[in-house]
Amino acid sequence: MKVEFELNGTRVGTDVEARTTLADCIRDQFKQTGTHLACEHGVCGACTVLINGQAVRSCLILAVQAQGERVVTLEGLSRDKSLTPLQTAFRKHHALQCGFCTPGFITTAHALLTEEPEADEERIRDVLSGNLCRCTGYVPIIQAVLEARSAYAQTDDQE
Amino acid sequence: MRIANSYIGQPIERTEDLRFLRGKGTYVADINRPRQLTAVILRSSVAHGRLRGIDANRALQLRGVHRILTAKDFDTEIPRIALRLQPLSDLEPFHQPMIADQKVRYVGEPVAVVVAETAAIAEDALDYIAVDIEPLPVVVSREQADAALLFEQHGTNCAITWKASRGDAEAAFKMAEYVRRERFKVQRHAAMFMELRGFVADWDGQTLTVWGAAKTAWYNRRLLAASLRLPTEAVELIELDVGGGFGSRGEFYPEDYLIPAAAKVLGRPVKWNEDRREHMIAANHAREVDCEVEIAATRDGRVLGLRGQIWSDIGAYVRTNGSVGPRNVAQYMSGPYAIENIELTSSMLLTNKTPTGTYRGPGRFETDFIRERMLDLMAKDLNIDRLELRRRNLVADSQMPYPLASISPYDGSTELDSGDYHAVFDRCLAEFDWKTKEELSGRLIDGYYHGLAVGSFIEGGAAGPKEQARLVLEPDGSLSVYLGSSSVGQGLETVMAQIAADATEVPYEKIRVLHGSTSHVKEGYGSYHSRSTVMGGSAILLAAEKLKQSIKASAAKRLGCAAEAVVLDGEHARAGNRSMTFAELSDVPIEVEAEFFNSKQTWAYGTHAAHVAVDPGTGHVKVLDYMAVEDVGRTINPATLHGQAIGSIVQGLGGAFLEHLVYDENGQLLTGSFADYLLPTASDFPKIRALTVELKPCPSNPLGAKGGGEGGIIPIGGIMANAVADALKHLNVQPMELPLSPPRVWALVEAAKALLAS
Numbered sequence: 001m002k003v004e005f006e007l008n009g010t011r012v013g014t015d016v017e018a019r020t021t022l023a024d025c026i027r028d029q030f031k032q033t034g035t036h037l038a039c040e041h042g043v044c045g046a047c048t049v050l051i052n053g054q055a056v057r058s059c060l061i062l063a064v065q066a067q068g069e070r071v072v073t074l075e076g077l078s079r080d081k082s083l084t085p086l087q088t089a090f091r092k093h094h095a096l097q098c099g100f101c102t103p104g105f106i107t108t109a110h111a112l113l114t115e116e117p118e119a120d121e122e123r124i125r126d127v128l129s130g131n132l133c134r135c136t137g138y139v140p141i142i143q144a145v146l147e148a149r150s151a152y153a154q155t156d157d158q159e
Numbered sequence: 160m161r162i163a164n165s166y167i168g169q170p171i172e173r174t175e176d177l178r179f180l181r182g183k184g185t186y187v188a189d190i191n192r193p194r195q196l197t198a199v200i201l202r203s204s205v206a207h208g209r210l211r212g213i214d215a216n217r218a219l220q221l222r223g224v225h226r227i228l229t230a231k232d233f234d235t236e237i238p239r240i241a242l243r244l245q246p247l248s249d250l251e252p253f254h255q256p257m258i259a260d261q262k263v264r265y266v267g268e269p270v271a272v273v274v275a276e277t278a279a280i281a282e283d284a285l286d287y288i289a290v291d292i293e294p295l296p297v298v299v300s301r302e303q304a305d306a307a308l309l310f311e312q313h314g315t316n317c318a319i320t321w322k323a324s325r326g327d328a329e330a331a332f333k334m335a336e337y338v339r340r341e342r343f344k345v346q347r348h349a350a351m352f353m354e355l356r357g358f359v360a361d362w363d364g365q366t367l368t369v370w371g372a373a374k375t376a377w378y379n380r381r382l383l384a385a386s387l388r389l390p391t392e393a394v395e396l397i398e399l400d401v402g403g404g405f406g407s408r409g410e411f412y413p414e415d416y417l418i419p420a421a422a423k424v425l426g427r428p429v430k431w432n433e434d435r436r437e438h439m440i441a442a443n444h445a446r447e448v449d450c451e452v453e454i455a456a457t458r459d460g461r462v463l464g465l466r467g468q469i470w471s472d473i474g475a476y477v478r479t480n481g482s483v484g485p486r487n488v489a490q491y492m493s494g495p496y497a498i499e500n501i502e503l504t505s506s507m508l509l510t511n512k513t514p515t516g517t518y519r520g521p522g523r524f525e526t527d528f529i530r531e532r533m534l535d536l537m538a539k540d541l542n543i544d545r546l547e548l549r550r551r552n553l554v555a556d557s558q559m560p561y562p563l564a565s566i567s568p569y570d571g572s573t574e575l576d577s578g579d580y581h582a583v584f585d586r587c588l589a590e591f592d593w594k595t596k597e598e599l600s601g602r603l604i605d606g607y608y609h610g611l612a613v614g615s616f617i618e619g620g621a622a623g624p625k626e627q628a629r630l631v632l633e634p635d636g637s638l639s640v641y642l643g644s645s646s647v648g649q650g651l652e653t654v655m656a657q658i659a660a661d662a663t664e665v666p667y668e669k670i671r672v673l674h675g676s677t678s679h680v681k682e683g684y685g686s687y688h689s690r691s692t693v694m695g696g697s698a699i700l701l702a703a704e705k706l707k708q709s710i711k712a713s714a715a716k717r718l719g720c721a722a723e724a725v726v727l728d729g730e731h732a733r734a735g736n737r738s739m740t741f742a743e744l745s746d747v748p749i750e751v752e753a754e755f756f757n758s759k760q761t762w763a764y765g766t767h768a769a770h771v772a773v774d775p776g777t778g779h780v781k782v783l784d785y786m787a788v789e790d791v792g793r794t795i796n797p798a799t800l801h802g803q804a805i806g807s808i809v810q811g812l813g814g815a816f817l818e819h820l821v822y823d824e825n826g827q828l829l830t831g832s833f834a835d836y837l838l839p840t841a842s843d844f845p846k847i848r849a850l851t852v853e854l855k856p857c858p859s860n861p862l863g864a865k866g867g868g869e870g871g872i873i874p875i876g877g878i879m880a881n882a883v884a885d886a887l888k889h890l891n892v893q894p895m896e897l898p899l900s901p902p903r904v905w906a907l908v909e910a911a912k913a914l915l916a917s
Contacts, residue, residue: 019279033189034182038353038402039435043833046353074182087180091172094798097806098648099179100186100354100402121845129842132833134353134403135648136802137809138841 005066007032008076016063023047025063026073034074034103038132045131048104049073055111074103077110085151086110089144097135104131109145117152161728164664166657170798171667173653175400175646184400187357187371192428195359196225198421199281199431200414201271201288202440203263206299206511206826207307208292210259213271218287223276226425227288230260233420238386240411243378245482245569252310253318255476255514257386257416263292264309264475265513266826267440269413272421274429297511297826301449301470309475309509318477321505323489323564328455328502331464335455339536340467344896345525345876347447347472348818349439350518351838352647354402356442357432358414360422365393369419372396372675374409374645375685380677386416387423394419398675404647405810406517406687407443410479414441436831443516444820447472448488448525452503454533460543462534462552464500465492473507474514480687481515482507482569487522490566490573494530495580495615495764496552501564511826517687519807520872523616524814528897531614531877535884536893545881546588546613553580553615556855575617575762576865577855583788584615587766590850591786596770601888607772607781610886614767616874618789620689620866621761621859625754627680628698630663630706632749636730636742637669638706643683644695645675649868650799651691657795658696658862662703664729665741680752689866692795693761697860702753709749714739717747761857761865765789767808767874771882778905780816780883787849791867792857800867804849807871813839814872815879816899890915 004013007030014029023040026032026049035058038046042060049058050072077084083091086106096102105128112119112127119127124145125138133141178184215227230237239254258269270290275281296307304316332338358371367389372379376396384394401408414431422429433441452467471485489505518524534552538545554561556579565572588594591613599609629641640659644651652672660667673679674695675686684694707727714732715722717739724734731738770784787804794800817837821829830836849871856863880894883904890911896903 017279027188032182033185036186036354036402037188038355039833041435041832041834044353044435078181083177083180090180091176094170094173094802096176096179097650097799097802098353098401098403099175099184100352100648102179103182106180125842125845129840132353132838132840134351134405134810134838135806137805137807137844137847138839139805139809139845139847140802142841142845 001064003064003067005068006070008072018062018064020063021059022061022063022066023058026058032073032075036100036103038100045104045108046101048107048131050107050111053111053114055108074106077106086148089148093140093144093147095136095140095144101131101133105133105141113149113152117149119149121146164660164667166660166667167795171653171657171796173650174656175650175652186354186400186402187359188432190359190370190399192359192361195428195430196274196276196425197278197281198272198274198418198429199278199285200269200417201273201285203259203266203268203270203292205263205292205294206266206297207295208263209295210261210263210270211291211293214289215271218273218284221280221284221287223280224273224284226274228272228421228424229270230258232424233258238416240479241382242477243375243411243479245486247319247569249319250477252313253477253509255413255478257413265511266828267513269417272417274421274425299510299512299822299824299826301472301508304508309511316509318473318507318509321486321489321566323501323503323566325564326500328464328466328500331500332453332455332466335463336458337456337537337541338453339540340451340453341533341536342451342895343529343532345446345448345528346897347444347820348814349442349444349820350405350407352403352405352408355433355435355438356408356414358418359428359430360419361428362423362426367394367419367423368397370397370399372398373401373647374404374687376645376675376677377643377683377685379411379415382411383416383419387420396677398645401647405519406521408647410443410516412442435833439831439836440513440828443478444474444513445484445515445518445521446525450529452529452533454537456537458541460537460541460548460551462496462498465498466502469503469505471505471507472510472512474510474512476514477507478514478516480517483517484515484522486566486570488526490564491523491617492526492530493563494527495554495617497554497558497561512822519810520869523873524811524876527614527616527874528876528880531874532880535881549584549615550581553584555581573760576759576858578762578764578790579854580615580764582854583764583790583852584766586852587768587786587788588613590788591768593768600885607774608886609770609772610882611770612878612881612885614874614878614881616765616870618689618763618867618870618873619760620763621693621757622688622690623757625756626684626694626698627682627752627754628695628702629680629750629752630702632710632741632745634742634745636740636745637671638663638665640670640672640699641679642672642674642695643680643685644691645686647686649803650796654692654795654799655695655699658699659703662700663706664727666729689868693860693862693864693866694755694757696795696862696864697755698753700861701755702751705751705753709751710744713744713747713749757860759859761859763789763791763865763867763870765870767878769878769882771886773883773886773904775908778901778903778908780899780904782812782844783846785847787871788852789867789870790852790854792855792865793853793863794851795864797851800851801849803868804851804871805847807869808847808849808875809839809844811872811875812844815876815897819898
């Protein structure tokens, strides 16, 4: 089946089997390997991408369901030469070790702070409880997201 | 002159983060080769049976399926996975075949490899393969260990029994004023790292290249080469970014052979990535222990001895490091306490479940649960304050080095190297504010009973025998550091660059650390047993000295002076008023290698304290505060070490409360997804604190560092169970089994209430 959508600001199109997930499509067809798969049943959140600004598990959605949508992955939230405020805070607070779950945390936190730049710790923990990390124990991730809030309060154009 | 580098001890932000945070890491699933095919593995759905035949004809007719390989396609005799650690000949009968050839012994054991154009086609093909297995009775627990023999010729399902002994336990128990015997159990759970395992293998007719190595690439290379009847040099293992290890990843599994062998058979690159359910039945499980243990003491609470029998359920085969947990449970049960008389046996029981191996703090998590529970039970029986009881028994600084029980039939004896256990114990209580919190013990506040607990532990690290480092001065004056240590996500590149910068004075940003791939050094050992900082770091120190000598010698020739007259500053070699840059000097290749040998473990140690609140109506336990203090001798990077501590604690809380690999009586895993096997999440344990101190540098390595990657996890089971007992002391609830899941705690509360009422 043919599918076309916007991926990180670029219009893309490809032929996929109907059963191909969006995650596999992004990784295999478009080589955006910043989106990671760690459970493929929607629990771990590593594959989280943004569709029209909403955090979505790309392992639970078919590529064809993204037809005409605006898809943003971690690569789309990144700059070549510098780190974004959220990435800077993750680095400063040592909020990642092996880095495998990190793409899902960044995309999920970005979606949250874009909508709710004043989210409190409890709210952040609640939202991020849908993402699994085995290395950090979450404490530094929460600290990093709390710190990054100020950047989202100031501007509306993080993407 | 430049100011001397001082990176060691600084919380340097990690080099790795710059790629991980932008989606630019390269994990094995991100690797693809031209003409690549994809493999999936058909695994036994039967826990125990005789393999009578496999009919793959229908599956082979699917478009896109290239080959379906079964045992006979790989070799005339299927090689077995040799043990990396404790390679006892008595354990050889229990080595796992690379693929099932005669029997299947657990659900998940590989029986065929499907190679196809894509993973989806290969997975489709699985449904068309008919496997004929004659079922045999299934053994899933010690209670029905006689239901069948996994290895008929061995005559018993007990693979081997370890024995830890010290002093004269029999005499100690005879004269003791106090003796208590209890049974404890720890549940099967696992490392469950986030990035699933995978390989890409490419055979060009002469060299086999395998991407996806981790932890112990050099050992795995030798085993793979021997299994494929290739010279070792014909096999190269490449380590990429690695998404967590915790003891389990990187050990030699059947797939470490099957995927490269498939690539060799097909003559095309083959890629394999497991899925999560597959991981849960294929990768090492850990921790399942049952024991009956006795403690002996004087009336005033001085522990005289430990004795008893431990049974470890090791699953269907003895895997590469399968003895480590069962050995450690016995040898380290005394922990940081001076216990002079020990007689413990630890039997490895074969069952029709996934084989086991190490998981962070192997055997230590289990044995600390047993010991710390015993100490609190004893404190209660003898009516001695539990803090005082521990102070009376902790090994004193003046007793160092302090020998632990010796273990047989392998490894022998070891001794605690250094430490001020009492100082760290008191520091933890002060940081935790035990004095203020103590009054909450047993109190009911807003429907929750509050409880406290404290416990101390030891953490062995830095396993020998050696590690290698190779330093190369590059043409631009930068320094490449090649290491036998490997990265499992712990920040190795950053930590090793800090050590190299201080040792060579080369600017930190001009140092590049390359690790874990077999082309980097001649013989590496890797990362396990909290060894990479100490072993790899010490190898860098030795290599740095050689490098400086080598640069001086080279500069002396070119500047026309004696080597002793040359002064280095990390970028220049100077003699009098003449100088050359390192970049200029590198015209003549400068490369050195060094090996660090170590026969002694390092012994970090610490104390944890916790405050919990228990809901007696649901059995739910809230962890309100958790404080950990550990002495690692010398810290290289406080940020990464702190990260190890916090992360390790939360893993341990998962083991104490949530994580459980449950089997039914047919040997089927009932918890094969993240919806059933619960990992801690961001909302479970919000308040975790950890502090690292540097009281007693390690005497056995030049850095003075002690391995510290596992400590956080070790005492948690015991501390949580003791805190729950403290909260529910009005009911005399005494947990003897993990996990402390809500149903279990609720049942304990109900049973205690019923007992009080009767």
